[in-house]
Amino acid sequence: MLRRLVTITIKxxxxxxxxxxxxxxxxxxxSGPVRDETRRRIEEVASRLRYAPNVAAxxxxxxxxLTIGVLLPDLYGEFFSEVIRGIDRAARIGGYHxxxxxxxxxxxxxxxxxxxxxxxxxxxxVMSPGLEPRSIVAGLPRRLPLVLLNCEEGSNGIDxxxxxxxxxxxxxVQHLLGLGHQRVAIIGGAADxxxxxxxxxxxxxxxxxEGGTVYEELLVEGDFTExxxxxxxxxxxxxxxRPTAIFAANDSMAIGALSALREAGVVVPEQMAVxxxxxxxxxxxxxxxxxxxxxxxxxxxxxxxERLLLAMxxxxxxxREVLPTRLVVRESCGGSTVDARKTAxxxxxxxxxxxxxxEVVKT
Amino acid sequence: MLRRLVTITIKxxxxxxxxxxxxxxxxxxxSGPVRDETRRRIEEVASRLRYAPNVAAxxxxxxxxLTIGVLLPDLYGEFFSEVIRGIDRAARIGGYHxxxxxxxxxxxxxxxxxxxxxxxxxxxxVMSPGLEPRSIVAGLPRRLPLVLLNCEEGSNGIDxxxxxxxxxxxxxVQHLLGLGHQRVAIIGGAADxxxxxxxxxxxxxxxxxEGGTVYEELLVEGDFTExxxxxxxxxxxxxxxRPTAIFAANDSMAIGALSALREAGVVVPEQMAVxxxxxxxxxxxxxxxxxxxxxxxxxxxxxxxERLLLAMxxxxxxxREVLPTRLVVRESCGGSTVDARKTAxxxxxxxxxxxxxxEVVKT
DNA sequence: TTGTAGGCGTTATCAG
DNA sequence: CTGATAACGCCTACAA
Numbered sequence: 051m052l053r054r055l056v057t058i059t060i061k062x063x064x065x066x067x068x069x070x071x072x073x074x075x076x077x078x079x080x081s082g083p084v085r086d087e088t089r090r091r092i093e094e095v096a097s098r099l100r101y102a103p104n105v106a107a108x109x110x111x112x113x114x115x116l117t118i119g120v121l122l123p124d125l126y127g128e129f130f131s132e133v134i135r136g137i138d139r140a141a142r143i144g145g146y147h148x149x150x151x152x153x154x155x156x157x158x159x160x161x162x163x164x165x166x167x168x169x170x171x172x173x174x175x176v177m178s179p180g181l182e183p184r185s186i187v188a189g190l191p192r193r194l195p196l197v198l199l200n201c202e203e204g205s206n207g208i209d210x211x212x213x214x215x216x217x218x219x220x221x222x223v224q225h226l227l228g229l230g231h232q233r234v235a236i237i238g239g240a241a242d243x244x245x246x247x248x249x250x251x252x253x254x255x256x257x258x259x260e261g262g263t264v265y266e267e268l269l270v271e272g273d274f275t276e277x278x279x280x281x282x283x284x285x286x287x288x289x290x291x292r293p294t295a296i297f298a299a300n301d302s303m304a305i306g307a308l309s310a311l312r313e314a315g316v317v318v319p320e321q322m323a324v325x326x327x328x329x330x331x332x333x334x335x336x337x338x339x340x341x342x343x344x345x346x347x348x349x350x351x352x353x354x355x356e357r358l359l360l361a362m363x364x365x366x367x368x369x370r371e372v373l374p375t376r377l378v379v380r381e382s383c384g385g386s387t388v389d390a391r392k393t394a395x396x397x398x399x400x401x402x403x404x405x406x407x408x409e410v411v412k413t
Numbered sequence: 414m415l416r417r418l419v420t421i422t423i424k425x426x427x428x429x430x431x432x433x434x435x436x437x438x439x440x441x442x443x444s445g446p447v448r449d450e451t452r453r454r455i456e457e458v459a460s461r462l463r464y465a466p467n468v469a470a471x472x473x474x475x476x477x478x479l480t481i482g483v484l485l486p487d488l489y490g491e492f493f494s495e496v497i498r499g500i501d502r503a504a505r506i507g508g509y510h511x512x513x514x515x516x517x518x519x520x521x522x523x524x525x526x527x528x529x530x531x532x533x534x535x536x537x538x539v540m541s542p543g544l545e546p547r548s549i550v551a552g553l554p555r556r557l558p559l560v561l562l563n564c565e566e567g568s569n570g571i572d573x574x575x576x577x578x579x580x581x582x583x584x585x586v587q588h589l590l591g592l593g594h595q596r597v598a599i600i601g602g603a604a605d606x607x608x609x610x611x612x613x614x615x616x617x618x619x620x621x622x623e624g625g626t627v628y629e630e631l632l633v634e635g636d637f638t639e640x641x642x643x644x645x646x647x648x649x650x651x652x653x654x655r656p657t658a659i660f661a662a663n664d665s666m667a668i669g670a671l672s673a674l675r676e677a678g679v680v681v682p683e684q685m686a687v688x689x690x691x692x693x694x695x696x697x698x699x700x701x702x703x704x705x706x707x708x709x710x711x712x713x714x715x716x717x718x719e720r721l722l723l724a725m726x727x728x729x730x731x732x733r734e735v736l737p738t739r740l741v742v743r744e745s746c747g748g749s750t751v752d753a754r755k756t757a758x759x760x761x762x763x764x765x766x767x768x769x770x771x772e773v774v775k776t
Numbered sequence: 777t778t779g780t781a782g783g784c785g786t787t788a789t790c791a792g
Numbered sequence: 793c794t795g796a797t798a799a800c801g802c803c804t805a806c807a808a
Contacts, residue, residue, distance in 0.1 A: 057785090059784095059785055059786090060785065060786065060787095061785080069794075069795085070794065070795045070796075071785090071786080071787095071795090071796095072787085072788085072794070072795055072796075072797090073793085073794055073795075075786070075787060075788085076787095076793095076794090079787080081787085081788090082788095082793085082794090083793055083794090084793070084794085085793060085794090088793080088794085102528075102531050102532060103532075103785080103786075104473070104532060104784085104785050104786070105531075105532035105533050106469045106470075106472040106473040106478075106532070106784085106785080106786095107469075107473050107784070107785035107786045107787085107800090108785080108786055108787075109469040109786090110467070110469040110470050110473055110784090110785080110786070110787095110800050110801065110802090111785090111786050111787045111788080111799075111800050112786080112787070112800095113800085115469075117512070117533075124498070125494055125497045125498045125501055126491075126494045126495055126497075126498045127491065127494060128489075128490065128491065128494075130494065131488055131489045131490060131491075131493065131494035131497075132489055134488045134489075134494075134513075134515075135487070135488045135489045135515060138488055138513070138514065138515045138516070139516070142514070147512055147514070147529070147530070147533065148512065148513055148514065149480070149510055149511065149512055150497075150501070150511050150513050151501065151505070151510075151511065152497075152498060152501050153501070153502070165465070166510070167510070168465050168468075169465060169466075169467060169468035169469070170468050170480075170510065276694070276695060276698045280698065302695075305695065305698050305699070306698055308698070308700060309697075309698040309699070309700065309702070312700045312701070331639070332639060332665075332668065332695065334672075335639045335643065335668050335669055335671070335672040336668070336672070336699055336700065337671060337672065337675045337699065337700040338675070339672070420801090422800095422801055422802085423801065423802065423803095424801080424802095432778075432779085433778065433779045433780075434779090434801090434802080434803090435778070435779060435780075435781095435803080435804080436777085436778060436779075438802070438803060438804085439777095439778090439803095439804095442803080444803085444804085445777085445778095445804090446777060446778090447777070447778085448777060448778090451777080451778085466801080466802075467800085467801050467802070469800085469801080469802095470784090470800070470801035470802045470803090471801080471802055471803080472802095473784050473785065473786090473800090473801080473802075473803095474783080474784050474801090474802055474803050474804085475784095475802090475803075476784085
């Protein structure tokens with residue numbers, strides 16, 4: 051009988067099975083040739099003893115941790131949590147664990163977090179839209195596989211997975227202009243945020259492409275939170291003349307704006323069209339259902355892991371990958387092909403079978 | 414000059430500084446006595462060489478990983494992500510890393526995840542409202558510090574941090590009844606979910622305490638998602654007589670219900686009162702702002718970590734801790750002290766300075 | 777105050 | 793096919 055209450059090691063298994071630790075190791079790792087009978091015996095003993103290899107010892111010699119590090123600006127909200135969900139699934143499928151850390155906005159915090167993760171991970175996924183890619187890479191241990199999420203261009207030699215912020219924003223604003231809106235306002239994200247800048251650029255180009263003018267007073271800065279969207283919308287309501295449409299650079303701010311409009315008695319979309327960006331899952335359930343630019347949020351996470359796993363095998367060349375977005379028109383911008391008032395009939399809906407039959411997807 | 418591009422170890426530091434590895438180790442860990450001059454020299458060399466101790470080697474001998482494992486049913490959504498945020502902050506303050514994993518609903522998945530984390534973490538935080546505490550503990554390595562989140566009672570000898578599901582639900586339903594509603598419906602969570610069962614129990618007791626009857630047709634089961642809330646609300650709308658109030662067992666379902674009501678042309682709260690549970694951050698921004706039972710979500714995570722860290726020092730006795738909830742009355746249930754129609758004036762709001770001055774908190 | 781040396785649990789490289 | 797045995801990098805008695 052072997053000692054209990056004490057960690058049992060490969061030696062215990064070897065002794066109990068009547069073989070050497072080398073052979074046990076070969077069985078457990080499927081490395082090297084082992085006679086079938088031997089394998090059976092060792093496996094039996096190992097499972098009977100509930101043997102579990104010591105992770106530290108193993109990674110000390112293999113120099114692998116089977117862990118991926120994830121650094122995000124925040125862990126909270128429908129966006130980030132959906133990214134993490136994607137990462138989690140893909141990582142598990144690949145047999146990797148996830149070491150996560152949030153709240154990394156400035157360079158020092160990032161460096162501290164990376165430093166702390168050093169030696170604990172085989173690769174890193176970093177999203178930090180406020181920092182230049184080069185600056186992130188600079189503070190990193192050489193040779194550590196890395197994939198950046200939503201980072202600036204001009205980062206040759208760095209792997210990254212990105213969302214088509216510019217194209218998505220441009221398409222949405224074009225859509226709003228096409229509905230006849232002359233004064234489309236934008237609630238942007240922080241100026242030091244790359245995603246925010248790109249979405250703003252898309253807005254500008256869309257307006258100018260239509261021969262319109264970008265009025266500076268229609269550009270309000272938020273910070274991607276509901277409360278900032280709420281505040282920004284109030285500001286826009288004070289303008290004279292008022293805008294007739296608001297494009298928020300993300301859904302959270304759009305929802306904050308909807309809340310402010312409702313408080314002010316402004317009816318959406320009749321008196322004011324509203325649109326967001328990201329198409330977070332809740333977007334279709336707010337009132338009125340929010341038009342948005344669909345972003346494959348979970349796919350962003352999944353893809354990041356896939357790319358990282360490839361980078362770890364060193365086979366791939368570093369590239370910048372851009373995931374396409376898709377316009378999703380719901381009621382909030384009044385551009386649906388189905389008259390919004392028809393939605394008062396739940397019956398009509400049931401017949402069509404879908405949740406939001408009036409939802410229209412453009413390319 | 415020392416070799417580059419190769420891991421540098423404590424030996425390198427020792428050689429370069431002219432001391433033994435033992436002394437270097439003492440300096441780096443502040444263990445044992447070291448002469449000031451020696452310490453300075455070694456620290457200088459270590460930082461010049463950018464020496465970083467090998468995590469695996471260290472934890473092989475110390476038998477510590479400085480990592481906390483977190484197992485959740487899901488990583489997605491305002492609730493779970495807020496819990497994680499709390500855990501992340503508290504863990505970082507305590508100097509711990511976070512190994513997370515989502516999608517663990519049945520016993521096998523939990524056991525597999527725990528097994529995989531074995532040896533990688535110093536302690537575990539597990540939320541699995543669908544499993545009995547004993548069953549979770551059974552599949553766990555002995556001696557591994559553990560804190561359960563929102564688990565059933567009757568788990569003596571197990572640490573847990575919980576939300577007062579019963580009390581919160583009861584209070585909310587009492588409030589609705591107090592507003593004069595005779596037929597209050599509930600959109601519950603899945604029957605195998607502990608939180609859901611407790612909230613349902615609170616509902617039942619509140620109704621019966623008021624001498625009312627619990628009508629079975631007013632009990633509709635959801636699964637905590639917006640879409641299930643949407644579906645459930647449609648079902649309730651088909652009833653005759655209709656309920657006049659809907660209590661959803663969480664905010665996501667309440668939001669789904671609001672969406673269904675709006676589609677059906679039912680005005681909230683005039684024609685139907687709606688209330689949720691959790692008070693996720695977005696609750697105050699939906700239309701109309703959602704009454705809810707405030708749960709200290711982030712605090713749940715923070716507290717779990719605090720308790721786990723204590724459990725790891727083995728000083729505390731195992732207890733079941735219950736965090737109090739708080740009723741938050743907003744417009745969706747019509748029970749606000751401020752007439753909802755006043756909210757049409759954004760100006761009035763600005764004067765009061767607060768976002769939602771009509772928000773009322775009861776105890 | 778400092779150095780020597782043993783051992784943590786595995787894997788990997790050799791012989792046999 | 794199997795078995796010694798040397799790393800892996802670090803901590804920690806025990807000596808000096």
